[in-house]
Amino acid sequence: MSNDTKPAGTVEPPRTLDGQLCFALYSANLAMGKLYRQLLAKLDLTYPQYLVMLVLWERDGITVSDLGERLFLDSATLTPLLKRLQGAGLVQRTRGTADERQVIVTLTDEGRALREKAADVPVDVFCATGCEVDQLVDLKGGLETLRAGLIDYNRR
Amino acid sequence: MSNDTKPAGTVEPPRTLDGQLCFALYSANLAMGKLYRQLLAKLDLTYPQYLVMLVLWERDGITVSDLGERLFLDSATLTPLLKRLQGAGLVQRTRGTADERQVIVTLTDEGRALREKAADVPVDVFCATGCEVDQLVDLKGGLETLRAGLIDYNRR
DNA sequence: CGCAATTCAATCGCTTGCAATTCAATACCG
DNA sequence: CGGTATTGAATTGCAAGCGATTGAATTGCG
Structure with a gap:
Protein backbone atom coordinates (compact mmCIF):
# COMPACT_ATOMS: atom_id res chain seq x y z
CA MET A 1 0.00 0.00 0.00
CA ASP A 120 -29.60 7.01 -14.65
CA VAL A 121 -26.05 6.60 -15.94
CA PRO A 122 -24.44 8.69 -13.18
CA VAL A 123 -26.27 6.74 -10.50
CA ASP A 124 -25.20 3.46 -12.02
CA VAL A 125 -21.63 4.67 -12.15
CA PHE A 126 -21.69 5.72 -8.54
CA CYS A 127 -23.01 2.33 -7.49
CA ALA A 128 -20.41 0.56 -9.59
CA THR A 129 -17.55 2.31 -7.86
CA GLY A 130 -18.46 0.77 -4.53
CA CYS A 131 -17.00 3.87 -2.89
CA GLU A 132 -18.30 6.38 -0.40
CA VAL A 133 -19.51 9.70 -1.73
CA ASP A 134 -17.01 11.66 0.34
CA GLN A 135 -14.18 9.58 -1.02
CA LEU A 136 -15.26 10.22 -4.59
CA VAL A 137 -15.65 13.92 -3.96
CA ASP A 138 -12.11 14.05 -2.59
CA LEU A 139 -10.86 12.07 -5.53
CA LYS A 140 -12.55 14.35 -8.01
CA GLY A 141 -11.01 17.37 -6.33
CA GLY A 142 -7.57 15.82 -6.35
CA LEU A 143 -7.88 14.95 -10.01
CA GLU A 144 -8.94 18.47 -10.87
CA THR A 145 -5.99 19.90 -8.98
CA LEU A 146 -3.65 17.50 -10.74
CA ARG A 147 -5.18 18.31 -14.10
CA ALA A 148 -4.76 22.03 -13.47
CA GLY A 149 -1.10 21.56 -12.56
CA LEU A 150 -0.39 19.40 -15.58
CA ILE A 151 -2.18 21.69 -18.01
CA ASP A 152 -0.28 24.60 -16.55
CA TYR A 153 2.97 22.74 -17.10
CA ASN A 154 2.01 21.45 -20.54
CA ARG A 155 1.49 25.06 -21.62
CA ARG A 156 5.12 25.60 -20.54
CA MET B 1 -15.61 24.11 -6.71
CA ASP B 120 14.60 11.01 -14.31
CA VAL B 121 11.14 10.68 -15.85
CA PRO B 122 9.35 10.13 -12.50
CA VAL B 123 11.03 13.18 -11.00
CA ASP B 124 10.10 15.31 -13.96
CA VAL B 125 6.52 14.11 -13.70
CA PHE B 126 6.38 14.93 -10.03
CA CYS B 127 7.68 18.43 -10.67
CA ALA B 128 5.22 18.93 -13.51
CA THR B 129 2.24 18.18 -11.31
CA GLY B 130 2.97 21.15 -9.11
CA CYS B 131 1.38 19.20 -6.25
CA GLU B 132 2.51 18.23 -2.79
CA VAL B 133 3.75 14.68 -2.29
CA ASP B 134 1.10 13.92 0.31
CA GLN B 135 -1.60 15.05 -2.04
CA LEU B 136 -0.33 12.79 -4.80
CA VAL B 137 -0.03 9.84 -2.43
CA ASP B 138 -3.65 10.35 -1.37
CA LEU B 139 -4.69 10.65 -4.98
CA LYS B 140 -2.89 7.47 -5.95
CA GLY B 141 -4.58 5.62 -3.10
CA GLY B 142 -7.98 6.92 -4.08
CA LEU B 143 -7.45 5.91 -7.69
CA GLU B 144 -6.40 2.42 -6.68
CA THR B 145 -9.47 2.04 -4.51
CA LEU B 146 -11.67 3.27 -7.33
CA ARG B 147 -9.96 0.94 -9.79
CA ALA B 148 -10.47 -2.00 -7.48
CA GLY B 149 -14.17 -1.19 -7.13
CA LEU B 150 -14.68 -0.79 -10.85
CA ILE B 151 -12.79 -3.93 -11.76
CA ASP B 152 -14.82 -5.81 -9.20
CA TYR B 153 -18.00 -4.49 -10.78
CA ASN B 154 -16.81 -5.01 -14.35
CA ARG B 155 -16.27 -8.68 -13.54
CA ARG B 156 -20.00 -8.73 -12.65
C1' DC C 1 -7.40 49.37 -48.92
C1' DG C 2 -4.14 45.29 -49.33
C1' DC C 3 -1.54 41.82 -47.69
C1' DA C 4 0.51 39.07 -44.10
C1' DA C 5 -0.62 36.71 -39.78
C1' DT C 6 -3.95 34.27 -37.33
C1' DT C 7 -7.79 31.29 -36.54
C1' DC C 8 -10.99 27.40 -37.36
C1' DA C 9 -12.09 23.08 -38.94
C1' DA C 10 -10.76 19.22 -41.55
C1' DT C 11 -7.48 15.76 -43.06
C1' DC C 12 -3.56 12.42 -42.80
C1' DG C 13 -0.74 9.10 -40.51
C1' DC C 14 0.24 6.77 -36.54
C1' DT C 15 -0.57 4.48 -31.95
C1' DT C 16 -3.66 2.88 -28.58
C1' DG C 17 -7.84 0.14 -26.67
C1' DC C 18 -11.16 -3.37 -27.22
C1' DA C 19 -14.95 -6.77 -28.90
C1' DA C 20 -15.10 -10.60 -31.64
C1' DT C 21 -12.99 -14.15 -33.99
C1' DT C 22 -9.38 -17.47 -35.35
C1' DC C 23 -5.85 -20.88 -34.84
C1' DA C 24 -2.74 -23.68 -32.56
C1' DA C 25 -1.29 -25.89 -28.29
C1' DT C 26 -2.46 -27.76 -24.04
C1' DA C 27 -5.54 -29.66 -20.45
C1' DC C 28 -9.18 -32.38 -19.18
C1' DC C 29 -12.17 -36.26 -19.02
C1' DG C 30 -14.50 -40.47 -20.14
C1' DC D 1 -5.94 -43.15 -25.78
C1' DG D 2 -9.09 -39.96 -28.14
C1' DG D 3 -11.96 -36.30 -28.43
C1' DT D 4 -13.65 -32.05 -26.39
C1' DA D 5 -12.89 -27.89 -23.77
C1' DT D 6 -9.90 -24.41 -22.57
C1' DT D 7 -6.15 -21.32 -23.04
C1' DG D 8 -2.67 -18.03 -25.28
C1' DA D 9 -1.60 -15.14 -28.77
C1' DA D 10 -2.67 -13.11 -33.01
C1' DT D 11 -5.84 -10.87 -36.24
C1' DT D 12 -9.66 -7.88 -37.79
C1' DG D 13 -12.47 -3.92 -37.58
C1' DC D 14 -13.70 0.13 -35.35
C1' DA D 15 -13.30 4.41 -32.40
C1' DA D 16 -10.48 7.45 -30.03
C1' DG D 17 -6.37 10.84 -29.42
C1' DC D 18 -2.95 13.70 -31.32
C1' DG D 19 1.13 15.86 -34.09
C1' DA D 20 1.48 17.90 -38.31
C1' DT D 21 -0.37 19.92 -42.21
C1' DT D 22 -3.86 22.07 -45.26
C1' DG D 23 -7.24 25.33 -46.86
C1' DA D 24 -10.42 28.75 -46.21
C1' DA D 25 -12.11 32.72 -43.59
C1' DT D 26 -11.07 36.51 -40.71
C1' DT D 27 -8.14 39.81 -38.33
C1' DG D 28 -4.85 43.15 -38.00
C1' DC D 29 -1.59 46.31 -39.36
C1' DG D 30 0.87 49.48 -42.31
Whole structure:
Protein backbone atom coordinates (compact mmCIF):
# COMPACT_ATOMS: atom_id res chain seq x y z
CA MET A 1 0.00 0.00 0.00
CA SER A 2 2.64 2.52 1.08
CA ASN A 3 6.03 3.13 -0.44
CA ASP A 4 9.30 1.68 0.80
CA THR A 5 10.94 3.27 3.77
CA LYS A 6 12.48 6.51 2.65
CA PRO A 7 15.11 8.74 4.22
CA ALA A 8 13.51 11.62 6.05
CA GLY A 9 13.23 14.83 4.08
CA THR A 10 13.82 13.15 0.74
CA VAL A 11 11.33 12.55 -2.00
CA GLU A 12 12.14 9.23 -3.54
CA PRO A 13 10.37 8.74 -6.84
CA PRO A 14 9.17 5.17 -7.29
CA ARG A 15 10.70 2.90 -9.89
CA THR A 16 7.93 0.31 -9.92
CA LEU A 17 4.79 0.32 -11.97
CA ASP A 18 2.55 0.19 -8.93
CA GLY A 19 4.48 2.99 -7.29
CA GLN A 20 3.56 5.42 -10.02
CA LEU A 21 0.66 7.79 -9.83
CA CYS A 22 0.47 7.75 -13.60
CA PHE A 23 -0.34 4.06 -13.69
CA ALA A 24 -3.02 4.38 -11.04
CA LEU A 25 -4.53 7.13 -13.16
CA TYR A 26 -4.09 5.23 -16.41
CA SER A 27 -5.57 1.99 -15.15
CA ALA A 28 -8.43 3.60 -13.24
CA ASN A 29 -9.32 5.45 -16.41
CA LEU A 30 -9.29 2.20 -18.38
CA ALA A 31 -11.57 0.58 -15.83
CA MET A 32 -13.91 3.56 -15.94
CA GLY A 33 -13.98 3.37 -19.72
CA LYS A 34 -14.97 -0.28 -19.59
CA LEU A 35 -17.79 0.52 -17.19
CA TYR A 36 -19.10 3.29 -19.42
CA ARG A 37 -18.89 1.12 -22.51
CA GLN A 38 -21.15 -1.33 -20.77
CA LEU A 39 -23.58 1.29 -19.47
CA LEU A 40 -23.69 3.25 -22.71
CA ALA A 41 -24.13 0.26 -24.99
CA LYS A 42 -27.92 0.50 -24.70
CA LEU A 43 -27.73 4.15 -25.80
CA ASP A 44 -25.42 3.37 -28.72
CA LEU A 45 -22.93 5.89 -27.42
CA THR A 46 -19.23 5.60 -26.80
CA TYR A 47 -17.69 7.15 -23.72
CA PRO A 48 -16.22 10.20 -25.51
CA GLN A 49 -19.46 10.64 -27.42
CA TYR A 50 -21.31 10.66 -24.11
CA LEU A 51 -19.02 13.39 -22.81
CA VAL A 52 -19.76 15.46 -25.90
CA MET A 53 -23.47 14.95 -25.33
CA LEU A 54 -23.08 16.05 -21.71
CA VAL A 55 -21.60 19.32 -22.92
CA LEU A 56 -24.35 19.83 -25.48
CA TRP A 57 -27.09 19.04 -22.98
CA GLU A 58 -25.64 21.84 -20.89
CA ARG A 59 -25.11 24.33 -23.70
CA ASP A 60 -26.53 23.63 -27.11
CA GLY A 61 -25.32 25.26 -30.30
CA ILE A 62 -21.64 25.72 -29.55
CA THR A 63 -18.67 25.62 -31.89
CA VAL A 64 -16.22 22.76 -32.31
CA SER A 65 -13.56 24.90 -30.64
CA ASP A 66 -15.75 25.52 -27.61
CA LEU A 67 -16.42 21.81 -27.33
CA GLY A 68 -12.72 21.18 -27.56
CA GLU A 69 -11.89 23.71 -24.90
CA ARG A 70 -14.44 22.19 -22.61
CA LEU A 71 -13.27 18.60 -23.15
CA PHE A 72 -9.56 19.27 -23.69
CA LEU A 73 -9.79 17.78 -27.17
CA ASP A 74 -9.00 19.24 -30.58
CA SER A 75 -10.70 19.14 -33.94
CA ALA A 76 -8.69 16.14 -35.09
CA THR A 77 -10.52 14.12 -32.46
CA LEU A 78 -13.84 15.94 -32.46
CA THR A 79 -14.56 16.24 -36.16
CA PRO A 80 -14.77 12.49 -36.84
CA LEU A 81 -16.61 11.93 -33.55
CA LEU A 82 -19.18 14.63 -34.36
CA LYS A 83 -19.66 13.18 -37.82
CA ARG A 84 -20.52 9.87 -36.20
CA LEU A 85 -22.95 11.58 -33.83
CA GLN A 86 -24.48 13.28 -36.84
CA GLY A 87 -24.69 9.96 -38.62
CA ALA A 88 -26.55 8.62 -35.59
CA GLY A 89 -29.02 11.50 -35.88
CA LEU A 90 -28.18 13.05 -32.52
CA VAL A 91 -26.47 16.20 -33.72
CA GLN A 92 -26.46 18.69 -36.56
CA ARG A 93 -23.35 20.47 -37.85
CA THR A 94 -23.81 23.80 -39.58
CA ARG A 95 -21.35 26.45 -40.68
CA GLY A 96 -21.57 29.66 -38.65
CA THR A 97 -23.22 32.56 -40.43
CA ALA A 98 -21.23 35.34 -38.81
CA ASP A 99 -17.93 33.47 -39.11
CA GLU A 100 -17.92 30.81 -41.76
CA ARG A 101 -14.81 29.17 -40.35
CA GLN A 102 -16.77 27.93 -37.38
CA VAL A 103 -19.02 24.91 -37.25
CA ILE A 104 -21.95 25.10 -34.87
CA VAL A 105 -22.98 21.83 -33.25
CA THR A 106 -26.67 21.58 -32.44
CA LEU A 107 -28.73 18.84 -30.84
CA THR A 108 -31.51 17.24 -32.83
CA ASP A 109 -34.79 16.36 -31.13
CA GLU A 110 -33.45 12.84 -30.89
CA GLY A 111 -30.28 14.11 -29.30
CA ARG A 112 -32.23 16.11 -26.75
CA ALA A 113 -34.49 13.15 -26.05
CA LEU A 114 -31.52 10.93 -25.32
CA ARG A 115 -30.86 12.96 -22.18
CA GLU A 116 -33.75 11.26 -20.41
CA LYS A 117 -32.61 7.82 -21.40
CA ALA A 118 -29.15 8.62 -20.04
CA ALA A 119 -30.49 10.01 -16.78
CA ASP A 120 -29.60 7.01 -14.65
CA VAL A 121 -26.05 6.60 -15.94
CA PRO A 122 -24.44 8.69 -13.18
CA VAL A 123 -26.27 6.74 -10.50
CA ASP A 124 -25.20 3.46 -12.02
CA VAL A 125 -21.63 4.67 -12.15
CA PHE A 126 -21.69 5.72 -8.54
CA CYS A 127 -23.01 2.33 -7.49
CA ALA A 128 -20.41 0.56 -9.59
CA THR A 129 -17.55 2.31 -7.86
CA GLY A 130 -18.46 0.77 -4.53
CA CYS A 131 -17.00 3.87 -2.89
CA GLU A 132 -18.30 6.38 -0.40
CA VAL A 133 -19.51 9.70 -1.73
CA ASP A 134 -17.01 11.66 0.34
CA GLN A 135 -14.18 9.58 -1.02
CA LEU A 136 -15.26 10.22 -4.59
CA VAL A 137 -15.65 13.92 -3.96
CA ASP A 138 -12.11 14.05 -2.59
CA LEU A 139 -10.86 12.07 -5.53
CA LYS A 140 -12.55 14.35 -8.01
CA GLY A 141 -11.01 17.37 -6.33
CA GLY A 142 -7.57 15.82 -6.35
CA LEU A 143 -7.88 14.95 -10.01
CA GLU A 144 -8.94 18.47 -10.87
CA THR A 145 -5.99 19.90 -8.98
CA LEU A 146 -3.65 17.50 -10.74
CA ARG A 147 -5.18 18.31 -14.10
CA ALA A 148 -4.76 22.03 -13.47
CA GLY A 149 -1.10 21.56 -12.56
CA LEU A 150 -0.39 19.40 -15.58
CA ILE A 151 -2.18 21.69 -18.01
CA ASP A 152 -0.28 24.60 -16.55
CA TYR A 153 2.97 22.74 -17.10
CA ASN A 154 2.01 21.45 -20.54
CA ARG A 155 1.49 25.06 -21.62
CA ARG A 156 5.12 25.60 -20.54
CA MET B 1 -15.61 24.11 -6.71
CA SER B 2 -18.28 22.28 -4.71
CA ASN B 3 -21.59 20.93 -5.90
CA ASP B 4 -24.91 22.72 -5.68
CA THR B 5 -26.74 22.75 -2.40
CA LYS B 6 -28.22 19.33 -1.88
CA PRO B 7 -31.01 18.11 0.37
CA ALA B 8 -29.63 16.47 3.49
CA GLY B 9 -29.36 12.71 3.34
CA THR B 10 -29.71 12.53 -0.41
CA VAL B 11 -27.04 11.71 -2.93
CA GLU B 12 -27.73 13.82 -5.95
CA PRO B 13 -25.77 12.66 -8.96
CA PRO B 14 -24.50 15.61 -10.99
CA ARG B 15 -25.81 16.31 -14.46
CA THR B 16 -23.03 18.60 -15.57
CA LEU B 17 -19.75 17.62 -17.18
CA ASP B 18 -17.70 19.25 -14.45
CA GLY B 19 -19.77 17.55 -11.78
CA GLN B 20 -18.73 14.11 -12.95
CA LEU B 21 -15.89 12.16 -11.46
CA CYS B 22 -15.48 10.36 -14.76
CA PHE B 23 -14.61 13.57 -16.55
CA ALA B 24 -12.08 14.61 -13.94
CA LEU B 25 -10.51 11.20 -14.38
CA TYR B 26 -10.72 11.28 -18.16
CA SER B 27 -9.27 14.75 -18.54
CA ALA B 28 -6.55 14.31 -15.92
CA ASN B 29 -5.50 11.17 -17.76
CA LEU B 30 -5.38 13.06 -21.05
CA ALA B 31 -3.22 15.75 -19.46
CA MET B 32 -0.92 13.11 -17.98
CA GLY B 33 -0.63 11.47 -21.37
CA LYS B 34 0.40 14.74 -22.95
CA LEU B 35 3.06 15.25 -20.32
CA TYR B 36 4.47 11.77 -20.86
CA ARG B 37 4.45 12.16 -24.60
CA GLN B 38 6.64 15.19 -24.16
CA LEU B 39 8.96 13.58 -21.62
CA LEU B 40 9.23 10.30 -23.50
CA ALA B 41 9.86 11.82 -26.91
CA LYS B 42 13.61 11.82 -26.32
CA LEU B 43 13.43 8.10 -25.52
CA ASP B 44 11.32 7.33 -28.59
CA LEU B 45 8.72 5.69 -26.38
CA THR B 46 4.99 6.18 -26.20
CA TYR B 47 3.23 6.28 -22.85
CA PRO B 48 1.86 2.71 -23.01
CA GLN B 49 5.21 1.47 -24.29
CA TYR B 50 6.86 3.09 -21.28
CA LEU B 51 4.44 1.28 -18.97
CA VAL B 52 5.36 -2.01 -20.62
CA MET B 53 9.03 -1.21 -20.15
CA LEU B 54 8.39 -0.43 -16.48
CA VAL B 55 6.97 -3.90 -16.05
CA LEU B 56 9.85 -5.53 -17.88
CA TRP B 57 12.43 -3.58 -15.91
CA GLU B 58 10.81 -5.05 -12.81
CA ARG B 59 10.43 -8.59 -14.10
CA ASP B 60 12.07 -9.60 -17.33
CA GLY B 61 11.06 -12.60 -19.37
CA ILE B 62 7.34 -12.71 -18.73
CA THR B 63 4.52 -13.81 -20.98
CA VAL B 64 2.15 -11.57 -22.89
CA SER B 65 -0.64 -12.69 -20.56
CA ASP B 66 1.33 -11.71 -17.49
CA LEU B 67 2.03 -8.34 -19.00
CA GLY B 68 -1.64 -7.95 -19.72
CA GLU B 69 -2.68 -8.90 -16.23
CA ARG B 70 -0.26 -6.41 -14.81
CA LEU B 71 -1.33 -3.55 -17.09
CA PHE B 72 -5.02 -4.46 -17.48
CA LEU B 73 -4.56 -4.84 -21.20
CA ASP B 74 -5.13 -7.79 -23.54
CA SER B 75 -3.20 -9.31 -26.40
CA ALA B 76 -5.08 -7.29 -28.98
CA THR B 77 -3.43 -4.20 -27.56
CA LEU B 78 -0.14 -5.71 -26.48
CA THR B 79 0.82 -7.76 -29.51
CA PRO B 80 1.13 -4.82 -31.92
CA LEU B 81 2.75 -2.68 -29.22
CA LEU B 82 5.32 -5.38 -28.46
CA LYS B 83 6.04 -5.79 -32.14
CA ARG B 84 6.84 -2.10 -32.29
CA LEU B 85 9.10 -2.38 -29.24
CA GLN B 86 10.79 -5.30 -30.93
CA GLY B 87 11.16 -3.26 -34.09
CA ALA B 88 12.83 -0.57 -31.98
CA GLY B 89 15.26 -3.20 -30.71
CA LEU B 90 14.21 -2.94 -27.07
CA VAL B 91 12.53 -6.31 -26.70
CA GLN B 92 12.67 -9.85 -27.95
CA ARG B 93 9.64 -12.10 -28.40
CA THR B 94 10.18 -15.85 -28.27
CA ARG B 95 7.77 -18.76 -28.07
CA GLY B 96 7.82 -20.57 -24.75
CA THR B 97 9.55 -23.93 -24.77
CA ALA B 98 7.39 -25.62 -22.14
CA ASP B 99 4.17 -24.21 -23.52
CA GLU B 100 4.37 -23.17 -27.14
CA ARG B 101 1.21 -21.11 -26.92
CA GLN B 102 2.97 -18.55 -24.77
CA VAL B 103 5.23 -15.78 -25.98
CA ILE B 104 8.00 -14.72 -23.64
CA VAL B 105 8.96 -11.07 -23.76
CA THR B 106 12.59 -10.38 -22.96
CA LEU B 107 14.57 -7.18 -22.77
CA THR B 108 17.50 -6.69 -25.12
CA ASP B 109 20.67 -5.03 -23.86
CA GLU B 110 19.38 -1.86 -25.43
CA GLY B 111 16.08 -2.25 -23.63
CA ARG B 112 17.83 -2.74 -20.31
CA ALA B 113 20.08 0.23 -20.99
CA LEU B 114 17.11 2.46 -21.61
CA ARG B 115 16.23 2.21 -17.94
CA GLU B 116 19.02 4.59 -17.03
CA LYS B 117 17.99 7.11 -19.63
CA ALA B 118 14.45 6.99 -18.27
CA ALA B 119 15.57 7.38 -14.67
CA ASP B 120 14.60 11.01 -14.31
CA VAL B 121 11.14 10.68 -15.85
CA PRO B 122 9.35 10.13 -12.50
CA VAL B 123 11.03 13.18 -11.00
CA ASP B 124 10.10 15.31 -13.96
CA VAL B 125 6.52 14.11 -13.70
CA PHE B 126 6.38 14.93 -10.03
CA CYS B 127 7.68 18.43 -10.67
CA ALA B 128 5.22 18.93 -13.51
CA THR B 129 2.24 18.18 -11.31
CA GLY B 130 2.97 21.15 -9.11
CA CYS B 131 1.38 19.20 -6.25
CA GLU B 132 2.51 18.23 -2.79
CA VAL B 133 3.75 14.68 -2.29
CA ASP B 134 1.10 13.92 0.31
CA GLN B 135 -1.60 15.05 -2.04
CA LEU B 136 -0.33 12.79 -4.80
CA VAL B 137 -0.03 9.84 -2.43
CA ASP B 138 -3.65 10.35 -1.37
CA LEU B 139 -4.69 10.65 -4.98
CA LYS B 140 -2.89 7.47 -5.95
CA GLY B 141 -4.58 5.62 -3.10
CA GLY B 142 -7.98 6.92 -4.08
CA LEU B 143 -7.45 5.91 -7.69
CA GLU B 144 -6.40 2.42 -6.68
CA THR B 145 -9.47 2.04 -4.51
CA LEU B 146 -11.67 3.27 -7.33
CA ARG B 147 -9.96 0.94 -9.79
CA ALA B 148 -10.47 -2.00 -7.48
CA GLY B 149 -14.17 -1.19 -7.13
CA LEU B 150 -14.68 -0.79 -10.85
CA ILE B 151 -12.79 -3.93 -11.76
CA ASP B 152 -14.82 -5.81 -9.20
CA TYR B 153 -18.00 -4.49 -10.78
CA ASN B 154 -16.81 -5.01 -14.35
CA ARG B 155 -16.27 -8.68 -13.54
CA ARG B 156 -20.00 -8.73 -12.65
C1' DC C 1 -7.40 49.37 -48.92
C1' DG C 2 -4.14 45.29 -49.33
C1' DC C 3 -1.54 41.82 -47.69
C1' DA C 4 0.51 39.07 -44.10
C1' DA C 5 -0.62 36.71 -39.78
C1' DT C 6 -3.95 34.27 -37.33
C1' DT C 7 -7.79 31.29 -36.54
C1' DC C 8 -10.99 27.40 -37.36
C1' DA C 9 -12.09 23.08 -38.94
C1' DA C 10 -10.76 19.22 -41.55
C1' DT C 11 -7.48 15.76 -43.06
C1' DC C 12 -3.56 12.42 -42.80
C1' DG C 13 -0.74 9.10 -40.51
C1' DC C 14 0.24 6.77 -36.54
C1' DT C 15 -0.57 4.48 -31.95
C1' DT C 16 -3.66 2.88 -28.58
C1' DG C 17 -7.84 0.14 -26.67
C1' DC C 18 -11.16 -3.37 -27.22
C1' DA C 19 -14.95 -6.77 -28.90
C1' DA C 20 -15.10 -10.60 -31.64
C1' DT C 21 -12.99 -14.15 -33.99
C1' DT C 22 -9.38 -17.47 -35.35
C1' DC C 23 -5.85 -20.88 -34.84
C1' DA C 24 -2.74 -23.68 -32.56
C1' DA C 25 -1.29 -25.89 -28.29
C1' DT C 26 -2.46 -27.76 -24.04
C1' DA C 27 -5.54 -29.66 -20.45
C1' DC C 28 -9.18 -32.38 -19.18
C1' DC C 29 -12.17 -36.26 -19.02
C1' DG C 30 -14.50 -40.47 -20.14
C1' DC D 1 -5.94 -43.15 -25.78
C1' DG D 2 -9.09 -39.96 -28.14
C1' DG D 3 -11.96 -36.30 -28.43
C1' DT D 4 -13.65 -32.05 -26.39
C1' DA D 5 -12.89 -27.89 -23.77
C1' DT D 6 -9.90 -24.41 -22.57
C1' DT D 7 -6.15 -21.32 -23.04
C1' DG D 8 -2.67 -18.03 -25.28
C1' DA D 9 -1.60 -15.14 -28.77
C1' DA D 10 -2.67 -13.11 -33.01
C1' DT D 11 -5.84 -10.87 -36.24
C1' DT D 12 -9.66 -7.88 -37.79
C1' DG D 13 -12.47 -3.92 -37.58
C1' DC D 14 -13.70 0.13 -35.35
C1' DA D 15 -13.30 4.41 -32.40
C1' DA D 16 -10.48 7.45 -30.03
C1' DG D 17 -6.37 10.84 -29.42
C1' DC D 18 -2.95 13.70 -31.32
C1' DG D 19 1.13 15.86 -34.09
C1' DA D 20 1.48 17.90 -38.31
C1' DT D 21 -0.37 19.92 -42.21
C1' DT D 22 -3.86 22.07 -45.26
C1' DG D 23 -7.24 25.33 -46.86
C1' DA D 24 -10.42 28.75 -46.21
C1' DA D 25 -12.11 32.72 -43.59
C1' DT D 26 -11.07 36.51 -40.71
C1' DT D 27 -8.14 39.81 -38.33
C1' DG D 28 -4.85 43.15 -38.00
C1' DC D 29 -1.59 46.31 -39.36
C1' DG D 30 0.87 49.48 -42.31
